[in-house]
Amino acid sequence: MPISVHDRTFHLRTSTCSYIFAALPSGYLTHLYFGAPLRDAHVAHLLDDTNRAFSPYLPSGIMTDTLPQEAPSYGTGDFREPLVEIAGVDGTTASEFAFIAHRITDGKPTLDGLPSFYVEDESEAQTLEIELQDPISGAVVVLLYTAFEELGAITRSVRVENRAQTPLHLRRVLSASVDFPTADLDWIHLSGAWSRERDVVRSALRSGTQSVESRRGASSHQQNPFFALCSPQTTETAGEAWGFNLVYSGNFYAGIEVDQYGTPRAQIGINPFDFGWELQPGATFQAPEAVMLYSGAGLGALSRGFHRLIRQRLCRGAWRDRVRPVLVNSWEASYFNIDEETIVHLGEAARDAGIELLVMDDGWFGYRDNDTTSLGDWTPHAKKFPNGLSSLANRLNTLGLTFGLWLEPEMVSPDSDLYRSHPDWCLHVPGRRRTEARQQLVLDLSRSDVCDYLIETLAGVLSGANIGYIKWDMNRHMTEIGSALLPANQQRETAHRTMLGLYRVLDELTKRFPDVLFESCSGGGGRFDLGLLPFMPQAWTSDNTDAIARLRIQEGTSLAYPAISMGSHVSDSPNHQLHRTTPIGTRGAVALAGAFGYELDLNKLSDSEKEAIKRQVAFAKEVREITQFGDFYRLKSVFPTERNSSNESAWMFVSRDQREAVVTWVQVLALPNAAQSLLHLAGLNPSLDYELILIDLDEQSKAPSQITPLVLGGDVLMNAGIRVANHRGDFRAKVWHLKAK
Ligand code: DGJ
Numbered sequence: 001m002p003i004s005v006h007d008r009t010f011h012l013r014t015s016t017c018s019y020i021f022a023a024l025p026s027g028y029l030t031h032l033y034f035g036a037p038l039r040d041a042h043v044a045h046l047l048d049d050t051n052r053a054f055s056p057y058l059p060s061g062i063m064t065d066t067l068p069q070e071a072p073s074y075g076t077g078d079f080r081e082p083l084v085e086i087a088g089v090d091g092t093t094a095s096e097f098a099f100i101a102h103r104i105t106d107g108k109p110t111l112d113g114l115p116s117f118y119v120e121d122e123s124e125a126q127t128l129e130i131e132l133q134d135p136i137s138g139a140v141v142v143l144l145y146t147a148f149e150e151l152g153a154i155t156r157s158v159r160v161e162n163r164a165q166t167p168l169h170l171r172r173v174l175s176a177s178v179d180f181p182t183a184d185l186d187w188i189h190l191s192g193a194w195s196r197e198r199d200v201v202r203s204a205l206r207s208g209t210q211s212v213e214s215r216r217g218a219s220s221h222q223q224n225p226f227f228a229l230c231s232p233q234t235t236e237t238a239g240e241a242w243g244f245n246l247v248y249s250g251n252f253y254a255g256i257e258v259d260q261y262g263t264p265r266a267q268i269g270i271n272p273f274d275f276g277w278e279l280q281p282g283a284t285f286q287a288p289e290a291v292m293l294y295s296g297a298g299l300g301a302l303s304r305g306f307h308r309l310i311r312q313r314l315c316r317g318a319w320r321d322r323v324r325p326v327l328v329n330s331w332e333a334s335y336f337n338i339d340e341e342t343i344v345h346l347g348e349a350a351r352d353a354g355i356e357l358l359v360m361d362d363g364w365f366g367y368r369d370n371d372t373t374s375l376g377d378w379t380p381h382a383k384k385f386p387n388g389l390s391s392l393a394n395r396l397n398t399l400g401l402t403f404g405l406w407l408e409p410e411m412v413s414p415d416s417d418l419y420r421s422h423p424d425w426c427l428h429v430p431g432r433r434r435t436e437a438r439q440q441l442v443l444d445l446s447r448s449d450v451c452d453y454l455i456e457t458l459a460g461v462l463s464g465a466n467i468g469y470i471k472w473d474m475n476r477h478m479t480e481i482g483s484a485l486l487p488a489n490q491q492r493e494t495a496h497r498t499m500l501g502l503y504r505v506l507d508e509l510t511k512r513f514p515d516v517l518f519e520s521c522s523g524g525g526g527r528f529d530l531g532l533l534p535f536m537p538q539a540w541t542s543d544n545t546d547a548i549a550r551l552r553i554q555e556g557t558s559l560a561y562p563a564i565s566m567g568s569h570v571s572d573s574p575n576h577q578l579h580r581t582t583p584i585g586t587r588g589a590v591a592l593a594g595a596f597g598y599e600l601d602l603n604k605l606s607d608s609e610k611e612a613i614k615r616q617v618a619f620a621k622e623v624r625e626i627t628q629f630g631d632f633y634r635l636k637s638v639f640p641t642e643r644n645s646s647n648e649s650a651w652m653f654v655s656r657d658q659r660e661a662v663v664t665w666v667q668v669l670a671l672p673n674a675a676q677s678l679l680h681l682a683g684l685n686p687s688l689d690y691e692l693i694l695i696d697l698d699e700q701s702k703a704p705s706q707i708t709p710l711v712l713g714g715d716v717l718m719n720a721g722i723r724v725a726n727h728r729g730d731f732r733a734k735v736w737h738l739k740a741k
Helices: 298-313 340-353 388-398 417-421 448-464 488-512 547-558 584-591 607-629 714-720
Strands: 003-006 009-013 018-023 029-035 084-087 098-106 125-133 139-148 154-162 168-179 186-193 196-204 208-213 223-230 241-246 252-258 264-270 277-279 284-286 290-295 327-329 357-360 402-407 467-472 517-520 538-540 566-571 595-599 631-636 648-654 660-667 677-679 689-695 711-713 722-724 732-740
Touching: 003 098, 003 125, 009 125, 009 139, 029 168, 029 290, 084 139, 084 154, 154 168, 168 241, 168 290, 186 208, 186 547, 196 547, 208 223, 223 252, 223 264, 223 298, 241 252, 241 264, 241 298, 277 284, 277 488, 290 298, 298 631, 327 340, 340 357, 340 388, 340 607, 357 467, 388 402, 388 448, 402 448, 448 467, 448 488, 488 517, 547 566, 547 584, 547 631, 547 648, 547 660, 566 584, 584 607, 584 660, 584 732, 595 607, 607 648, 607 660, 607 732, 631 660, 631 677, 660 677, 689 714, 711 714
Parallel strands: 327 357, 327 595, 357 402, 402 467, 467 517, 517 538, 538 566, 566 595
Antiparallel strands: 003 009, 009 018, 018 029, 084 168, 098 125, 125 139, 139 154, 154 284, 154 290, 168 264, 168 277, 186 196, 186 223, 208 252, 223 241, 241 290, 252 264, 631 648, 648 660, 660 732, 677 722, 689 711, 689 732
C-alpha cells in the first residue's frame, strides 16, 4: 500500500519516491522528506528545533518561521510565502490551521469542475485527505494527496470549506507547497515568447523569491507552469531532480522562496495576483491539481516519468491510446485563401502522399478573408463554401481522408453577428475601452449562458459534417477582466471562472463527440499545459515551424510533456517565419518527434520533394507506435552549456519491449574539418543485437556514410556509442531505425 501512517506521521511511498510529513502535537503539519524511496518514515531527527532570534514562537516552543510546513499560512509567525491566505468576516488574514483528521482511501477522487489525473483501477493509487481547521475563522483546508504506486507520481490539491456562519474571502489558494532542506539546488523552468516557446532556463537558487507566473488568462507562451529543482551536478542521465506541474490552463504561480536559513519553499498553484473568491457558508473551493515527480537518475528519467504519467493517466478518451493520423494543415499552404476547390486539390495531393487527415484552418466561416472579422459566426463562408462543410467533408472522405476543422471558440470579433447580438458576452469593464488583440475580444466563459451557447453551436458544427478532428485555437490574452453577471465583490473570480467554463465546454463536447481528435493551439504553443491535455491530447507546439528553431522548442517541451502531445509539422522552405532554407529530410526528421504532419502546399512541390514526402509519411506511419508511445531519450541537447556548443541535437525513441528504436540526429551548422560526433544510444536491451537501418527522408539519396557494421549489440550502442560523420552543409539530419535481430 503506498500510504502508511504511524503516530501521525504520513508516508507516501511510490516506486520512485517517498514523501513524508507529520502532524505535530501543536497541530502544525511539518514536512519531513521528499526524495528516493525509504523503507520507513523514521526521519523526524531532521527537524531543526534551534531557537532563532527574531522568530516568533508558539506556546509549544515551535518556531513556525523555520518549521518546514505542508500547509503554511500567514499571520502567526511564518513570514514566508503561504499556501493559503483567507480573510475572515472581520477582514483580517491571520490564520493557523491545525490538524483535525485524516482519511485514506483507495483510488483517486475526481476534482469538482477541474481536470485531473485519474486511475482506471482503485489499486493503482491511494489518496490521503488531511483536514485542517482554523478555529477562529471557521475555514477548513483539506489537503488531498494521491500516491500513484507504479507510476511514481504524487498529486496534490487543496480544497477550502467554509464551516463558519459568515462568508470567507479567499485571497490565495495554491495547490502545493514543499519545503526543501537545502538551497544547494538549481531550478529549471521553461520560458519564452510567441514562436520561441519553452526554452530551458537553468540557474542556481539564490536567496529570496524566484518565480515564474502568468497574468495573461492563459498558461502562456512566456512561462510554462512546469518547473524542476535539481542538484547542481544533475545531468540528463544522473543525479536528483524534482519536477512540478499544474493541471491548469489559466493564471498560475510557480515559485521558490529561499529563506534566511537557505531553506527553499517550492510552490505552485493559481496565481494569487488579481485572484479572489467569496466563499459562502457551507460552500467549498477546489484548487487545481499539482503533480510532483522525483528522479534519482537525472532529468531524462524525470521527463520519462512525466511522459508516461501524462499519456496514461491524464490524457483520456478514445485517442489516448491511438496512434495519431498523419495530417496536412491548410494554414501555411494557403492561409485565408481557401475555398472548396483549393482544399480538395490539397486533399488530392495529400492522398497521393499517403496522408490521412486534412485540416482546414482559419478562413472558412462567416465572411472571414483576413483576421479582422467573423470569430463567433461558425457558419461556412458563403462564397468560399457555397455547398457547406458536409459536401467538402464528403469529397475528402471519398479521397480516403478524414476531415479536420479549425475553430477559435473562446473568441469573438467585434465585427461579427455574435458580437452585434451580445456585446456583453465578452470580458469587459463597463466604461472602459475593450482592448483588442488581433482585432478580437475574449468571450466571457465565466457565464453559463455563454458556455451553453458555445456547446450547442459547436455541437451543431460537429454534427453538421463528418468531422474527425478539431484544431481548437485561442489567439489572445485577457484584458479588462470583468464579467457583466458578477457582483463587485466577485469580479476577481472572473479569470478562474472562465477556466472552469472552458473546462465544462470541453468536457461536454469531448463526451458528445468521443471519436473526434482535438488538438489545442494558442498562437502555437501558448497554452501547452496539463489542463487541456485531458480533453485535447495533442497541442500545436509553436507557430514557428522552422526545423532548426523547433529543435529548441521541442526539446524544451519534452522536459515536461510527451512527444505524442506535440503537433509537429514539416513546412515550407524557405520557412515562413524565419526564411531559413533547410533540407526536406531535416524537416522530416524533426517533425517525426511528435504528432507528425505537414503544413505546406503539397501541390507546389517538385516531383523529388513529393517522392521524399511519400517516404517520410510511410516511415512516420511505420514507427509512430514507437515515437508516440515509446520511451524518449534526449541524447544530445541543442541548448548551449559550458561544455556543449549546441551544434547538434539527437533524440531517441525506444519501444516498450526494447526491440525497436528510432534515432534522429541533426547537425545545425557544418564545421570545417570537424571531429566526428560520438553518440551514445540509450534505453536499449544490452543483451540484444540491433540492426541499424539508415532512413533516407531527403529529396534524393545522397549516399550518406553508413555505420558499419550494420548490426551492433545494445551494450555496444549504449556504452561505446556510434560515430556520426560531420556533414557537409548546414542543417543536416540522419535518422536510424533500430531493429532487434
Ligand atoms: C494561430 C495558429 O497557431 C496557426 O497555426 C493558425 O491556426 C492561425 N492561428 C490561424 O489564424
